[in-house]
Amino acid sequence: MRARMALLVADIAFDAHDVILRDKPAALLAASPKGTVPVLVLPDGQVLEQSWDIVQWALSHDQTSAEVQSWWSRAQTPDNLALLRCNDGDFKHHLDRYKYPERFTAEDSASAAATDRRVGHRDQAVAVLLERLEHRLAEQPFLGGAQPCATDFGIFPFVRQFAAVNPAWFETLPLWHVKRWLADWLQSPLFETCMHKLPSNFPELFPVPIKKSLVGWVAGNPTLNSL
Numbered sequence: 360m361r362a363r364m365a366l367l368v369a370d371i372a373f374d375a376h377d378v379i380l381r382d383k384p385a386a387l388l389a390a391s392p393k394g395t396v397p398v399l400v401l402p403d404g405q406v407l408e409q410s411w412d413i414v415q416w417a418l419s420h421d422q423t424s425a426e427v428q429s430w431w432s433r434a435q436t437p438d439n440l441a442l443l444r445c446n447d448g449d450f451k452h453h454l455d456r457y458k459y460p461e462r463f464t465a466e467d468s469a470s471a472a473a474t475d476r477r478v479g480h481r482d483q484a485v486a487v488l489l490e491r492l493e494h495r496l497a498e499q500p501f502l503g504g505a506q507p508c509a510t511d512f513g514i515f516p517f518v519r520q521f522a523a524v525n526p527a528w529f530e531t532l533p534l535w536h537v538k539r540w541l542a543d544w545l546q547s548p549l550f551e552t553c554m555h556k557l558p559s560n561f562p563e564l565f566p567v568p569i570k571k572s573l574v575g576w577v578a579g580n581p582t583l584n585s586l
């Protein structure tokens with residue numbers, strides 16, 4: 360999602376392929392033998408195999424406008440880099456074990472011990488990332504400050520996954536600013552466009568004409584809804 364959103368922000372047209380992970384297409388493995396998604400193959404044959412590399416390329420390559428580049432530069436502060444590292448590291452670790460407990464235990468995932476471990480991962484996820492996000496977002500509308508940046512759209516899809524495991528419980532958390540930030544992003548045209556459903560095993564030119572509605576993002580809001 361972060362790779363798609365970066366390409367959309369940068370107004371870069373691309374062919375998108377929906378990959379069924381249990382049946383990876385030969386073309387994916389030929390381009391990138393490690394077989395994870397996303398992978399971006401550039402017109403000159405260069406292959407980008409990590410989502411954040413795709414974000415960087417989309418937002419900071421030579422022909423990118425200053426406005427688009429600012430989405431990248433605001434993500435380069437020590438605070439934002441640390442948040443991204445935490446998201447992709449510790450938070451993802453706990454999220455996976457909270458969301459898919461059966462993948463990480465040989466015993467019955469409904470046993471009392473497994474349930475305790477799962478709750479532990481859930482609470483650790485809140486402690487390592489969500490509380491930090493809450494502090495930051497209490498001070499500013501976006502992780503980018505008054506304007507959003509790549510850190511915002513690099514992280515919110517993971518918070519969305521966390522919230523979706525048990526939405527009623529998530530709602531009870533005193534993370535008012537995180538909930539506001541997440542809700543705004545989920546209603547944004549950028550996310551809506553990013554979520555466009557692709558046909559399976561068939562490449563499709565991804566819909567791009569969202570750019571106009573992204574120009575003029577302002578602080579003070581109604582944040583992303585009016586974009």
Ligand SMILES: N[C@@H](CCC(=O)N[C@@H](CS)C(=O)NCC(=O)O)C(=O)O
Nearest residue numbers: 380394395396397408409410411447
């Ligand atoms: N660090 C990588 C993580 C990529 C990753 O784990 N992708 C998952 C899907 S979100 C995947 O392809 N899993 C399939 C597999 O590992 O076989 C990135 O951000 O690009």
